[in-house]
Amino acid sequence: MNKIEKILILASFGGLFVRSYGSATVELVAGLTLILSFGVLHGANDLLLLQQFKSPQTLGLDRHLLMRYIAVVVLAALLFFWLPVLAIISFVLTSSYHFGEQHSERYDSHWKALDRYVFRFLYGWLLFALLFAAHQTEVNGVLATLTHSNLPEFPWKRILVGTVVLFALFVLWRIMSIPGRLQSVARDLLLLPFFALIFFSGSLIWGFAVYFILWHSIPSLLAQVQFLYGSSELGSFSKYFKSAFWYWLAAAIGITATFFFSSSVQELTSFLFAALAAITFPHAFVMLRLFKKSA
Numbered sequence: 513m514n515k516i517e518k519i520l521i522l523a524s525f526g527g528l529f530v531r532s533y534g535s536a537t538v539e540l541v542a543g544l545t546l547i548l549s550f551g552v553l554h555g556a557n558d559l560l561l562l563q564q565f566k567s568p569q570t571l572g573l574d575r576h577l578l579m580r581y582i583a584v585v586v587l588a589a590l591l592f593f594w595l596p597v598l599a600i601i602s603f604v605l606t607s608s609y610h611f612g613e614q615h616s617e618r619y620d621s622h623w624k625a626l627d628r629y630v631f632r633f634l635y636g637w638l639l640f641a642l643l644f645a646a647h648q649t650e651v652n653g654v655l656a657t658l659t660h661s662n663l664p665e666f667p668w669k670r671i672l673v674g675t676v677v678l679f680a681l682f683v684l685w686r687i688m689s690i691p692g693r694l695q696s697v698a699r700d701l702l703l704l705p706f707f708a709l710i711f712f713s714g715s716l717i718w719g720f721a722v723y724f725i726l727w728h729s730i731p732s733l734l735a736q737v738q739f740l741y742g743s744s745e746l747g748s749f750s751k752y753f754k755s756a757f758w759y760w761l762a763a764a765i766g767i768t769a770t771f772f773f774s775s776s777v778q779e780l781t782s783f784l785f786a787a788l789a790a791i792t793f794p795h796a797f798v799m800l801r802l803f804k805k806s807a
């Protein structure tokens with residue numbers, strides 16, 4: 513375990529402490545602040561990354577890229593409006609892969625492509641199944657609000673058991689049976705009970721925020737800064753922040769604006785995830801390319 517991972521574990525315990533000693537309001541405000549700050553920031557340099565993939569020498573803003581990025585965000589938002597069920601399914605599937613991908617830096621080169629894709633997807637889906645099972649009633653409420661319909665009550669605890677069985681079978685078949693593989697995923701497997709503890713002991717927003725910031729956004733920011741500037745020094749982070757600032761601000765204001773239309777925590781949670789979904793699609797695509805480049 514490296515220094516950063518040790519810090520992340522300590523910070524996660526800090527998250528459990530907030531849960532034990534803070535009120536529900538403290539958790540909500542702290543969770544939203546983390547999501548809007550580090551969470552949104554980790555996607556705000558997507559254009560710079562895209563520009564680097566295309567032609568690293570280009571300076572200044574590529575307007576075509578900007579237009580295409582905004583078009584995908586608008587299309588995703590419209591999909592939520594017109595076909596909410598399809599939008600949520602695509603959002604959760606894309607996010608599962610995207611979250612799983614962040615855990616997979618160390619085992620890329622010597623894995624078969626299909627095993628890599630399946631592991632990333634199943635790992636990310638298992639994380640969501642844990643979170644959903646921990647907050648079954650609230651998640652079903654948010655899904656009903658997002659789809660404006662009376663969906664069946666999803667039995668998330670049973671879905672979690674099914675996912676655990678599927679994941680365990682995959683680990684036995686494609687990981688334990690192939691020399692060297694178990695070692696490379698051992699850390700991520702050991703982290704799963706720890707994530708379960710975080711999800712089951714906090715509120716939905718707090719559990720999501722602790723995972724999303726500490727185990728997704730911060731590692732992603734570190735990988736992006738390293739890719740863009742070749743180092744993880746303070747100066748590189750300051751350059752990253754400067755070039756991301758206006759996009760971060762626009763997205764943070766856009767998401768915060770949706771909160772004013774909500775009259776309950778359930779509605780606020782629904783608007784937050786719908787807004788996150790709109791920026792997730794282009795962001796997940798950018799990160800897919802980044803991981804391919806760095807593999």
Ligand SMILES: CC1=C(/C=C/C(C)=C/C=C/C(C)=C/C=C/C=C(C)/C=C/C=C(C)/C=C/C2=C(C)CCCC2(C)C)C(C)(C)CCC1
Pocket residue numbers: 551552553554555556557558559578581582585600603604607610643650651654655716720758759760762763785788791792795
């Ligand atoms: C560049 C640019 C920009 C910006 C961008 C950004 C800032 C991005 C970000 C991005 C991001 C920041 C991303 C994120 C991601 C996230 C995720 C991936 C999440 C996921 C989640 C989920 C999936 C959930 C689910 C759920 C729950 C949890 C509960 C309830 C139910 C449900 C299902 C909803 C703009 C637009 C301004 C403009 C143009 C350019």
